[in-house]
Amino acid sequence: MKRTLVAMLLITMLAGVSQAENWPNWRGPGFNGVASKGDFPTTWNVDQNISWKLELPGVGSSTPAIWEDSILITANDGGFNLIICLDRSGKEKWRTQIGSSRDGKHRKASGSNPSPVTDGESIFVYYKSGDLACLNFDGKLNWLTNLQKEHGEDTLWWDLGTSPVLTRDSVVIAVMQTGPSFLLGIDKKTGKQIWKSDRNLDAPLEAAQSYSTPIVVNDDGNESLLVLGADYVTGHDASNGKELWRVGTLNPNGEKYWRSIASPVLSDGILLAPYARGRTLTAINVGSAKPSVAWTVDGICADVPTPIASNGTAICMTDKGLVTKIDEKTGKQ
Template sequence: MPNRLLKNKTMKNQIKLFIISLILFSSGVQALAQKISEWRPENRTGVSAETGLLKSWPAEGPKLLWENLELTKGNSSPSFGNNKVYITGTEDGIDILYALDMNGKMLWQKAMGRAWNESFPESRATPTIEGNRVYTCSGIGDLACFDGNTGEKIWAYQASEENKGTYGNWGIAESLIIDGEKLYFSPGGPETNTIALNKTTGEIIWKSESIDDKPGYVSPILVQYAGKKMLINVSLDHVYGVDISNGDILWKVGHVNPREGRDNILCVTPLFKDGKVYVTAGYNIGSYQIKIAGDANSAEIVWTDDVLDVHHGGVVLVDGYIYGSNWLNNANGNWCCLEWETGKKMWEEPWNCKGSVIAAEGILYIYDEKRGNVGLVKATPEKFDLVSSFKIEQGNNGPFWAHPVIHNGILYIRHTNALMAYDIKEK
C-alpha cells in the first residue's frame, strides 16, 4: 500500500477514535450531572422553572389526564425518573414505595422501612431520584436505596436507631438530599445532629457534633455562601448550618417564641437568599429572618414576624416577597404576603383554609388542606388575586396535606390514597 494511502487510513482511524472518545466523555459527564428529582423543585424552593403553563383554568379545572386510587394513605409528593412516577404510602406499620408509569398505572411496590407508629402515621417524606436510584426515608428514620427500574433494594440503614436519634411528637418527615457522593440525614439526639452517608453504599462518611436537640419535620437545603457549602436545617429548637466538607456545625440560632413544655411544629423548608435565611413555624410561633456572618461562622436574627406562622404548607419567595398561609390560632388560617427584606405584611386574606403553596411563572398554586380546593393566584404584593380554582373530589377521608408538584407541564395533586395528573400546558 502506498505511504500516502496508509497515512490517510491512519488519520481516519484516529479521527474515529477521537469521536468515540468524545461521545464516551460526554456520556460520562452527563452521568455525573444527572438531574435530581426531589422535594419541592427547583432546589427545594417550591418555585418551578417550568414555562408555557396555563394562566387560567376552566371552571371545572384543568383537564384530568389520569387518576390512581390504588395507593395507601400518605402525604408525600411524587418525584420522577426512569420514565416513572415515584410516591409513598403506609400500610400495616410499613412505609411503601410505589412506582407508576407516566399514565398512572401501578408497576410495583416495595417496603421501604418502618412507619411512624403514633399520631398521623401516614408516610410523609418524598422520594429522591438520581439516575437509576431512588432514595427513601421512613417515618421512623429508616433509610433505603432502590433500583428505580426493578424496585430491588440496594441498601438499607436504620439511621435514627443506629445513631441514637430522637423524635418529636410526629416522627421523621425528612426528604433526603443528595450532594455529589453524599446523602444527608438528621437523626438529632445526644450523639449527632446530622450524618453524611455514601449514597452508593449507605456507609457513614461523617457525623456532626450533637446540639442535643430533636429533629424537626423539615427537609433541609444546600447553599453556597462565604466560600463554604453548607446544609441548612431546622430542628425543634434551632436553625443551624453544617459544613458539608467535614460535618462541623458552623452556626446555630434558637427559635423565637418557643412553646414552653411542648414541641414546636417545625415542618417548613427554609428559604435562602444572599446570606439570609427565613424560618417559620405554626402554633402562633411566627417567623423570622437571620443573617449569616461574612465568615459563615455565626448568624443573628434581623427581623421577626407574628403574622405568617406556617403550619406545614411551605412558603415560596417570588420577586422579593414571601407567600404562604398562617395557622391563626388553630382556625382555618389566612393567606399572606410578606416583604423579604423587612418582614412587613403586604396582605393577609382568608380563602377556604390554610394549605400548601408552590409557584411558577409568577403565579401561586395553592391547595387548601381542609376542603381540597386548588387555586391559581397571581404572585403580587398588591392583593390576594385569585384567578381560577377547582375542587379535588378523589381520595379517602383525611386532610389534603401533600404539596402539589409541576412536572413537564402536568400538575400532580395528591389526596391521601389518590394521585391525580392535570394538563396545565398552554396549547
C-alpha cells in the same frame, strides 16, 4: 379517602411539570416549592384539569419526586414500607417493599411521611421505621440500612417528618429529637456512614423536636447545609457535617412545646425560618460573613406549611387561610 384524593391531585399536578425540568426532592430543585414558568392550571376539580387518577395501595403522607418519565411515591401497605414508580400517564412501572412499616400516631400522618429524593442515578427513601434505602430506576435495591438500629430509636412525640437530602457524595438525614440529636452523612453508593455531627442544643422538652428538612446550598462548588430545629438555625459544612455558625434562640422565653414542623426556605441569600408554631417568621442573612437576624414578623405563617420564596418575595399562609406576600429583604407586605 380524602387523603388519597389529595395524593392523586399532587401526582397529577407534578406530572404537568415540563419534561425539561425534574422535581427530584421535596419542594423541588430549589427547595422552595417553585416550578419554572409553564402553562399550569390554577383551578381543578373531579371534572376539570385532571389528567388521570390512581388509587394508591396504602397510606402515605409523602410528596412525589419526578425524574424524566418516572414518578416516585412512598406508602405503607400490608405491614411493609413501599416505593412505587409510575410513568407520567399514571401506569405503574414497578413497586418494591423495603422493610416492615411502623404506623403513624397522628390521624393525618403515616410511617412514610418523608419524601423520596433522586439524583437521576439512584433513588433514596426513608421511613419512620428507620429504614433508609437506595434503589436503581428498575426498582432493585442497591443497599438498605436502618438508622434506628444503628443510632437508637426515635423519640419524637409524633411521626417522623424530615425528608432526606442529597449532597455531592452523601444522603443526609437530620435527627432532631428529645435526647441525642445529630446530622448523618451516608455514602450514596455504599450506604456506609461518612460522618456524624451532633446537634444537641438547649431547647426544652418538645421544643427540641423537629420535623423540618435541611436545605443544601451549592456556592461555586462549596456545599453547605442549613438546618432549622430545636430553637436554632445552624449552618454546616456538607462534606463533614461540622457546624459553621448558629443563629438563635428563636424561643427566647423557653416555651416547652414549640416543636418545629415547617421547614426553612432560602432565596437571594435570605433564609426564612417559620417558628413558634407558626407565630413568627424570622429572616436570617446567610449570605453575610456572620449570619444574623435581619427581621422578624408575627402572625403570617402556619404551624405546618412551609413558605414559598422566589425572586425577592415570599408567600406565607396562616392556618385560617390568610395568604400574605412580603418582601424578603424587609419583611414588609
